[in-house]
Amino acid sequence: MGHQIKRGVSLYSFQNDTFLRKMSLEDCIRTCAEIGATGIEVVGEQSFTGWPEVGMPMAEIAHWHALMEKYGTHPVCHDFMLDYKRVKGQMMSFADQVASVKRDIDFGAALGMPCIRALVSISPEVLVACASYAEDKGIKILIEIHAPLHFDHPWIVRHAEAYEKSGSKALGYLPDMGMFLHRFPRVWKQRFIRNGVPQHIADHIEKAYEDRVLSEYVLLDVREMGGTGPSLAMAETLRHNAAFEPKRMLEFMHRIHNIHGKFYEMTEDDVEYSIPYDEIVAVLKQGGYRGHICSEYEGNRWVEDAEEVQSVEQVKRQHRMLCRLLDETMPAALKA
Amino acid sequence: MGHQIKRGVSLYSFQNDTFLRKMSLEDCIRTCAEIGATGIEVVGEQSFTGWPEVGMPMAEIAHWHALMEKYGTHPVCHDFMLDYKRVKGQMMSFADQVASVKRDIDFGAALGMPCIRALVSISPEVLVACASYAEDKGIKILIEIHAPLHFDHPWIVRHAEAYEKSGSKALGYLPDMGMFLHRFPRVWKQRFIRNGVPQHIADHIEKAYEDRVLSEYVLLDVREMGGTGPSLAMAETLRHNAAFEPKRMLEFMHRIHNIHGKFYEMTEDDVEYSIPYDEIVAVLKQGGYRGHICSEYEGNRWVEDAEEVQSVEQVKRQHRMLCRLLDETMPAALKA
Amino acid sequence: MMDQHMLCDDGFENVVRNGQTTGFALQARLPYYRGLGLSMVEDIAITVDGQAVAREAVRLSLRGRSWSLDEMERCFDEKWNFGEKARVEVAQPGGLTAGDHHVDIAIRYRVSYLPFVPTTRTGRPLTLAA
Amino acid sequence: MMDQHMLCDDGFENVVRNGQTTGFALQARLPYYRGLGLSMVEDIAITVDGQAVAREAVRLSLRGRSWSLDEMERCFDEKWNFGEKARVEVAQPGGLTAGDHHVDIAIRYRVSYLPFVPTTRTGRPLTLAA
Ligand SMILES: [Mn+2]
Numbered sequence: 012m013g014h015q016i017k018r019g020v021s022l023y024s025f026q027n028d029t030f031l032r033k034m035s036l037e038d039c040i041r042t043c044a045e046i047g048a049t050g051i052e053v054v055g056e057q058s059f060t061g062w063p064e065v066g067m068p069m070a071e072i073a074h075w076h077a078l079m080e081k082y083g084t085h086p087v088c089h090d091f092m093l094d095y096k097r098v099k100g101q102m103m104s105f106a107d108q109v110a111s112v113k114r115d116i117d118f119g120a121a122l123g124m125p126c127i128r129a130l131v132s133i134s135p136e137v138l139v140a141c142a143s144y145a146e147d148k149g150i151k152i153l154i155e156i157h158a159p160l161h162f163d164h165p166w167i168v169r170h171a172e173a174y175e176k177s178g179s180k181a182l183g184y185l186p187d188m189g190m191f192l193h194r195f196p197r198v199w200k201q202r203f204i205r206n207g208v209p210q211h212i213a214d215h216i217e218k219a220y221e222d223r224v225l226s227e228y229v230l231l232d233v234r235e236m237g238g239t240g241p242s243l244a245m246a247e248t249l250r251h252n253a254a255f256e257p258k259r260m261l262e263f264m265h266r267i268h269n270i271h272g273k274f275y276e277m278t279e280d281d282v283e284y285s286i287p288y289d290e291i292v293a294v295l296k297q298g299g300y301r302g303h304i305c306s307e308y309e310g311n312r313w314v315e316d317a318e319e320v321q322s323v324e325q326v327k328r329q330h331r332m333l334c335r336l337l338d339e340t341m342p343a344a345l346k347a
Numbered sequence: 348m349g350h351q352i353k354r355g356v357s358l359y360s361f362q363n364d365t366f367l368r369k370m371s372l373e374d375c376i377r378t379c380a381e382i383g384a385t386g387i388e389v390v391g392e393q394s395f396t397g398w399p400e401v402g403m404p405m406a407e408i409a410h411w412h413a414l415m416e417k418y419g420t421h422p423v424c425h426d427f428m429l430d431y432k433r434v435k436g437q438m439m440s441f442a443d444q445v446a447s448v449k450r451d452i453d454f455g456a457a458l459g460m461p462c463i464r465a466l467v468s469i470s471p472e473v474l475v476a477c478a479s480y481a482e483d484k485g486i487k488i489l490i491e492i493h494a495p496l497h498f499d500h501p502w503i504v505r506h507a508e509a510y511e512k513s514g515s516k517a518l519g520y521l522p523d524m525g526m527f528l529h530r531f532p533r534v535w536k537q538r539f540i541r542n543g544v545p546q547h548i549a550d551h552i553e554k555a556y557e558d559r560v561l562s563e564y565v566l567l568d569v570r571e572m573g574g575t576g577p578s579l580a581m582a583e584t585l586r587h588n589a590a591f592e593p594k595r596m597l598e599f600m601h602r603i604h605n606i607h608g609k610f611y612e613m614t615e616d617d618v619e620y621s622i623p624y625d626e627i628v629a630v631l632k633q634g635g636y637r638g639h640i641c642s643e644y645e646g647n648r649w650v651e652d653a654e655e656v657q658s659v660e661q662v663k664r665q666h667r668m669l670c671r672l673l674d675e676t677m678p679a680a681l682k683a
Numbered sequence: 684m685m686d687q688h689m690l691c692d693d694g695f696e697n698v699v700r701n702g703q704t705t706g707f708a709l710q711a712r713l714p715y716y717r718g719l720g721l722s723m724v725e726d727i728a729i730t731v732d733g734q735a736v737a738r739e740a741v742r743l744s745l746r747g748r749s750w751s752l753d754e755m756e757r758c759f760d761e762k763w764n765f766g767e768k769a770r771v772e773v774a775q776p777g778g779l780t781a782g783d784h785h786v787d788i789a790i791r792y793r794v795s796y797l798p799f800v801p802t803t804r805t806g807r808p809l810t811l812a813a
Numbered sequence: 814m815m816d817q818h819m820l821c822d823d824g825f826e827n828v829v830r831n832g833q834t835t836g837f838a839l840q841a842r843l844p845y846y847r848g849l850g851l852s853m854v855e856d857i858a859i860t861v862d863g864q865a866v867a868r869e870a871v872r873l874s875l876r877g878r879s880w881s882l883d884e885m886e887r888c889f890d891e892k893w894n895f896g897e898k899a900r901v902e903v904a905q906p907g908g909l910t911a912g913d914h915h916v917d918i919a920i921r922y923r924v925s926y927l928p929f930v931p932t933t934r935t936g937r938p939l940t941l942a943a
């Protein structure tokens with residue numbers, strides 16, 4: 012089946028290495044280029060210093076463009092934040108929020124990004140108010156549909172209604188594949204056990220997730236099993252039960268312009284343990300999706316207490332999987 | 348637009364009157380007949396004594412049929428319970444659950460019901476195991492899709508997959524219109540204020556619901572506003588945020604055979620304050636729905652502490668609304 | 684729900700057996716929208732004038748049959764029907780004095796499909812017949 | 814996340830000004846996946862050998878500029894960048910003795926889109942240079 016789906020990486024995936032300066036921006040981009048993931052996404056406030064409080068780091072932006080040129084990669088998305096609680100105990104005004112988003116549109120444009128990612132908590136009115144500014148800059152603002160939210164949640168319905176009403180093509184969605192979490196991640200379970208959850212309670216919660224049981228029932232079970240702090244915390248992850256259906260993306264495909272290839276654990280067989288990428292990619296092909304799937308490794312925070320985070324190896328495994336699912340020839344750097 | 352949607356009442360609506368013996372079963376049925384709501388739904392364990400612990404109350408069943416005959420009404424649905432925690436600290440076995448559901452199929456059949464209502468917590472395997480028994484008795488088992496669940500919740504997705512896989516037409520859905528709660532009910536807000544929620548916190552929660560804000564954010568707001576017990580309880584109702592979209596019923600219409608016309612407050616203008624029945628009825632017409640909408644008044648528990656519950660008046664108002672939306676001539680008893 | 688209807692005005696009286704006042708009784712309804720099999724009624728806590736009654740002192744009776752609260756939890760063939768008045772007897776030698784007493788009742792019941800075990804309470808002054 | 818990297822092994826030392834030991838310092842990183850404007854860092858709580866340090870005694874410095882914790886909450890034009898080592902100075906006349914001390918740190922930071930205000934903690938023995 013023909014398709015135009017492209018592979019990319021969010022540098023978020025390498026956060027443990029960049030935090031400790033084990034990898035530089037150039038190391039990250041070279042790694043992506045080597046594995047044929049030529050689309051690069053960044054969290055602006057992670058990969059660049061000072062932004063937005065101090066202003067645009069012009070030298071770093073120039074370096075970014077030089078790296079794109081050098082490695083044959085291209086900008087895909089700048090994930091922006093909008094800290095509307097910058098002042099303690101005070102919500103940023105509507106006008107200031109709009110102004111702040113416009114600055115991130117400028118920042119995205121300076122990086123050559125076709126898209127910027129809005130966090131799901133931003134209200135639709137703010138984004139609608141920025142739509143024509145974004146259009147002028149050739150930027151699409153994509154709200155990240157992220158668990159516990161999903162395409163049928165009333166908050167997202169409200170966004171969808173506002174976008175359709177605006178008539179602007181500059182507003183769209185960036186679904187995070189974490190909302191299709193069809194199994195309880197093994198790395199989560201192991202971490203909760205290290206945090207003190209008894210094995211039989213961890214097993215019960217994992218099974219209840221598998222059975223799609225309403226979180227409230229599982230919390231009652233855990234309390235009746237004598238579960239305390241860490242056990243209740245593990246059960247509460249089910250409040251954010253996120254085993255939604257990939258096919259629900261189809262109705263919204265005309266506004267989907269980027270995808271977070273969220274993953275928690277790529278096994279040695281190059282399979283994500285909890286997220287059904289075969290089903291996801293089939294839906295994306297069916298819907299004629301033409302953007303990137305950008306790796307977003309988030310197993311890091313679940314394993315870092317017990318082992319060294321293997322960001323690069325995990326990303327490579329995901330791209331071996333994506334090459335397989337997207338019928339791509341595997342670059343040399345991905346071959347075992 | 349032509350349609351085959353019929354009006355009915357669940358006697359659940361009159362529960363405060365029947366609990367206090369102010370209305371008999373005959374009073375309920377006469378009331379329904381007078382307002383042209385000829386389809387009658389019951390909660391078996393509310394309208395009949397002894398069932399299921401003591402056995403079938405044969406005299407009461409005979410009386411039921413006599414009343415149907417006398418008033419020209421017809422049985423629509425028996426809402427059954429399946430108390431799988433009958434023994435303290437012990438879950439009923441799968442086999443016993445199946446046997447229990449089969450007894451409720453028998454009870455439904457004895458009452459002449461085309462459908463029985465299964466609570467949403469029952470696992471799909473139990474219902475699938477009862478499907479052919481139900482078919483033989485001419486009964487459909489309908490799982491009630493009820494907030495906080497909805498058609499796109501993973502637990503319901505699991506039911507839907509199991510029903511399709513079973514191939515049985517005896518398995519279906521009974522959506523409760525409470526999942527299309529587009530405003531925070533006024534009677535809830537007033538009750539929470541009587542319970543001690545400060546006005547400004549109640550206003551904030553109501554507004555947040557209107558804005559479809561994720562419940563977790565509202566809970567944080569309320570804590571920061573100094574909200575305690577009743578305020579947190581009011582905010583927690585948003586965990587069950589249920590402003591889903593009526594049009595999501597369309598995909599499942601082939602298995603929808605009854606509808607709970609849940610309502611909390613019919614205003615003097617014969618409009619439900621929080622549930623968009625105009626939109627709901629339009630979707631049902633569009634989908635070619637051919638069953639009943641059975642009134643299910645649940646404002647009772649929200650007002651009973653402050654005023655006498657007006658069950659009959661509330662049900663009458665809903666049927667005036669339904670006559671309007673269904674293009675029906677209004678029976679004399681409904682005219683003001 | 685039905686909270687204020689849990690306690691009935693009628694039936695609040697001393698229990699006299701063989702000329703001895705062995706306790707007192709009141710009438711109560713289950714605060715729910717349907718009946719429940721007795722095994723699912725976990726507790727009926729009675730307080731009179733601020734004094735809590737021991738669980739062991741309480742018996743429930745329906746239509747001529749009666750149970751201690753522990754027995755009730757093992758009874759699978761009877762039902763406290765919707766709106767049905769049950770007689771709740773409390774063993775208390777000498778019973779209560781005639782006149783007004785503040786009575787509180789709290790019923791805990793297990794409902795299979797609820798993700799919590801509700802306790803419903805009410806209380807008000809009742810008048811004991813002389 | 815990044816909990817164990819909040820405390821750095823290097824930079825744990827006494828602060829000497831004009832020949833007087835006025836306190837001690839350590840280096841810390843913000844335990845988050847991006848930088849934060851300083852106004853969103855609500856607290857940096859330091860405990861040495863089980864003794865908590867007063868909030869007023871703590872200052873944060875970055876690239877030659879420094880703030881008390883209260884000043885930091887009103888600073889809107891600087892940022893504690895991702896992975897950046899900040900110097901945390903604690904005023905404590907006489908400083909600490911050379912050698913090992915158990916140091917605990919807890920950073921509370923406000924993240925606009927989180928429905929709670931996280932506090933991240935870590936602690937371990939650090940060696941103060943003589
Ligand atoms: Mn994401």
Ligand SMILES: [Mn+2]
Pocket residue numbers: 491493523607609643
């Ligand atoms: Mn219902």
